């Protein structure tokens with residue numbers, strides 16, 4: 001009888017047996033806390049009719065839980081050295097596919113077709129490598145995959161930025177991108193000692209529930225996100241100053257007036273604008289040919 005992988009004893013045994021050496025550059029911190037896994041699995045809302053895409057399975061602590069909770073698991077791991085280890089520890093589970101790939105270079109629509117065509121819904125469930133959290137999340141959001149939930153462990157500060165409401169220092173373009181597509185919900189805070197090796201930052205599990213429709217309706221999404229990015233280009237600058245990069249200096253007066261017409265004082269900073277206010281501004285800019 002084997003203990004579950006997410007225990008320090010079993011994790012150390014697997015690492016020793018395979019002579020595995022952690023690579024810090026790949027964000028390798030393996031979860032060894034069963035209660036945290038309970039919270040992740042609960043939040044993911046899986047059952048045998050649903051699939052789970054795991055990003056960065058490591059030595060399989062979360063993969064093992066997903067195998068028991070979901071109908072199908074596809075786990076994408078970049079580190080070649082982990083593939084034979086995963087194949088070994090996952091051999092009792094017939095519903096797990098191990099894919100050796102960099103998630104950022106993976107054709108996800110293709111992966112969906114290959115792995116999940118028989119499943120009612122698919123969620124991403126992962127303890128993410130922290131050095132690429134934002135690019136991974138952006139890829140998942142922008143590729144318009146038929147996703148139900150994204151339940152991920154990230155650095156605590158990143159979780160706070162994803163869930164932030166207007167008005168504080170945490171609110172920025174990541175908050176807006178996430179909230180445009182999803183409803184964020186903080187699941188729990190996780191201390192460093194829940195991992196081997198322990199990272200020196202706190203972590204958090206966040207659930208991003210995919211909205212059926214985006215939070216605000218905009219005719220041109222790419223432009224909307226360009227307006228958001230430009231507005232936050234220099235956080236301490238006013239909205240009119242940041243957006244003048246957009247309108248051109250010559251039309252700054254006009255821009256100022258346009259903002260007032262949108263009900264937005266030009267001296268406000270981007271961090272105080274709601275998703276809807278950005279949509280209103282974006283629309284007005286387009287109508288003014290900016």
Ligand code: SAM
Pocket residue numbers: 026027028029030031032055056057058059060061062063076077078079082101102103104126127128129130132
């Ligand atoms: N899921 C395991 C756990 O909870 O114990 C490991 C989590 S560890 C924080 C992150 C994992 O992501 C590592 O196994 C690392 O090798 C893998 N990884 C890093 N960059 C990746 C990438 N671009 N694509 C896929 N996997 C990646």
